[in-house]
Amino acid sequence: MHKPDSLALLLTLGAATLAGCATSSLDLAPPEPDRPWQPQTSARGEIVPGAASKPAPAGRPADYTLPINTALASVPQPAAVDASHDYLLAELIDLAQSTNPLTRIAWNDARNAALAAGIARSSYLPYISAAAMGGFQRGHSASPTTLGTLGVDASTHGAVSVLSLQWLLFDFGERANLVDATEQVSIAANIAFSAAHQKTIHEVSLAFYRYQAARTRAGTVQQAMRNADAVLAAANARYQRGIGTVVEVAQATQNRAQTNLAMVQAQGSETDAYLALVSAIGISPLSRPRIAAMPVRPFPPAVRASIEQIVESAIARRPDVLAAYAAERASQARVKAAQASFLPKVFLSAFTSYASGTSGITAIPPVGQQPPTVNLSGYRYGASVFLGVTVPIYDGGLRSAALAQARNDADSASARLTRAKEESVRQVVASQSALESSIAADEAARALASAAQTTYDAAFAAYRRGVGSVTEANLAQNQLLLARNAAADAYSGALAAAATLALATASIGPDR
Template identity: 55%
Template sequence: MSPGPKPSLLLALALVPGLAGCAASRLDHAPDAPDRPWRPATSATGEILPGPPADATAPDEGYVLPANRTLATLPEPPRIDPAKTYGLADLIDLAEAHNPETRIAWNAARDTALAAGIARSTYLPRLTATALGGYQAAHGHGSTPGIGASGDDSFSGTVSALSLQWLLFDFGQRKAIIESVDQATIVANIGFTAAHQRLIHAVSLAFYAYSAARARSDNATRSLDDARAVQAAAQARFDRGIGTVIEVAQAKQATAQAHLAQVQAAGLTQDAYVGLLAAMGLPPLARIAIADADGRNLSPALANDVEKIITEAIGRRPDILAAYSSLKASIANESAAKAEFLPKFFVSANAAYSTGDLSITGVPAIGPDQSPTLNVSNRRLGATILGGVTFPLFDGGRRQAALDQARTRTDTARLALDRAKDDAVREIVMANNALRTSLAAHEAAGELRSSAQTTFDAMLAAYRSGVGSATEVLIAERQLLEARTVLSDARSAALSAAASLALATGALGTAPGRPPGSLAGPGGR
């Protein structure tokens, strides 16, 4: 009869279903049903805790998550002088100090620089120290009829080793790798500069957009004043008996419309202000007194000959410089892949010191030649120096595949450089055209505003004198508002186009209109 299963085996089999159920038991941490709110368990501060949902007695907030009071804090606002009016250059300084994009680019450049240092360490030898210690003990007992014997054995020892490995010559593989990471460092540093240029451009556009919104708000306020003047003139004509109720009603309607437009323009101005803060990387509740952009000159000389612009910019744009460095890095990686087919010469050294002892304690000797105790000790010091060469013979095509990859990446990098040049030329041409168009539009808008102002002033004066109708005056007032708005928008568009052209040419290193190098403060310029 075969023996039955052992109790330990039966216990293990009984535990298997329970262990399998442990994974499925986490389902109770999920919501109870697809159409019922999830009520998570929370701490005293409202933090959501892992585990099953709260019990049914907890308040039901519907599909609203509990508020974590530890997160209900706003970021610390930047240091802003409340008595200072910040111009564009000052705003860019603040942005470069607080916008996380520039710091992310800075960290990326530092990380790549550290990688270049790691690559250079391959020229140095590798020195390793190792220490080992061990102990082993054993006890045994044996007997024969009339004789019994027992013994204790123990072993202990230590090994200390110092190893050196030094690659002496590899046919330029390490040099090629270092060249590749050095070019990657240049790419990262170019990215750091490009991040600042993009930030300056974004802040400049947001600043001009805010200035245009504020100008539209000012124009709406002036339009409201003009509408009230027309309403007062209509009322005065009616009081003198030369006006009609309809004219007064039309004037009141125009005043109400002007007031609505003024309220809407003020709201859009506030939105543009928040957008400017967002471009700077500042919290939306920050309060900054911002200067106007009206002091910036607009000259046709801002749009130069496009061929001259392209010639000066083609070797300065960050994307082209980065593409060129990436091509050089790919060429270096291709050289490193070729070196994998060649032998490598190295030297290796090792020094070791070991100690050990063996002790055996037994029963008294049975024979006359046996000693009851045996002690053995051992110490050894050794050193080895090796020089050699390794030559790869077969690796299943790995090196050839890696070389083919490197050649493909080099070709791709060369094509990327050509594409970057084409894209740069196209962007510069379009930005220059946009600047020329916006400058011409600004000049035409200035003439339009001047003519509309003259027309409205003349018609309002005539209307007050009893000549003309309220409808004609209101139309002139509306046209004047449109002319003012077109002029402010054209100015903002021209300034934005100038900043975009500077970005497209890679020359946007400071605030537009400010001499290079004059910006103080953080930013790495």
């Protein structure tokens, strides 16, 4: 009567112990929601699993800084650049394509997709496996006799080695369609690889144009500084000759201080633009490549081609459209493969075995992905070959659901292709419109800068001759600075718009 109670108590204690093992993992989390986590660390500062090493000190400001892992305290080696060479845009793009981590990730994705296609093609080959198993068997049998029950203990031992072959010979195109689907996915991955390079070219180009604009603004403000110095010198000269006033000198001094502030800000913007360019390339800022100056040149007439011609040439080679087309074909192949799963399959199965000892083994259990080997021959040496047909009859609707999913995916893939085409047209039209506006703004900014230069020259000359005011000279100098900066920004914006249109039309490259 006490044995069942003891067994129940033992089972209850065991269950409680197992439950405690699961909830004890809460010690790995921070103990409180409003106190810092104090992790356990190794001798090198590496955070290791475990409960908090010590509670956070009470009454002191919360410190949420983490320990220093000395194994990570190393700066990546800067990219090898020629410190005496001024890099052009094409050279920076080439450097980005070889060092940017995004292009390598896209390359690895394409390689994995190619390997997936190879895995699918391997389904045409036979599956051959070898297995060996040795063991010891012990049994007890009992039989009634006239003298009572007679018990016999028996033990055997032995080993079995098996070489088996399984080969799917015919499946009504199921494997062929699966291979076709994986090959289309590989094509899509290769297209994504090209798209990653196009995106890298675009990002480096935009960063390069922004840096050139920032560099131009820095040079413009230096010229403005010289102009402000000239106005201040003229004001001081007029004051010393008794024809100027203290107010004129103060206004000229204020104008120079404002120009100096603009110069500091322009230099900071140039530094920020340089770091953004280095980041777009994908190299360490410690590399410090020298950037060549970009000459100002007019835009070619090709950028003003008709929108219909641009759209027709773009829609057929944009990576997103090509990838969507490959995805649609892959989905259609999966539908055919799902339909073929309803049809019979012809297979070949063979094995040869060798048994030693006295044990009787009828099957070798499965290991991992290897199926079990059953119906082994009871002879010391044995071999069997079977040719058979398997016909699916009922699976609870599993294949029907898989076919419905494949058809839904194919319908979605077709819709994505239509959407990609529509989006490509929208992007091309928007990019073309932006380019036309940017070119017009560039032309207007150039005219404004030319007029502002004429105004400043006249205002400064008039002030030096005593027929103009210092206010007019300062105003003309500030307007000239703004006009030149606007011209630099407009030219950079037009180049960026041209690069964006090239990306939208999938014609972007280092030489465009």
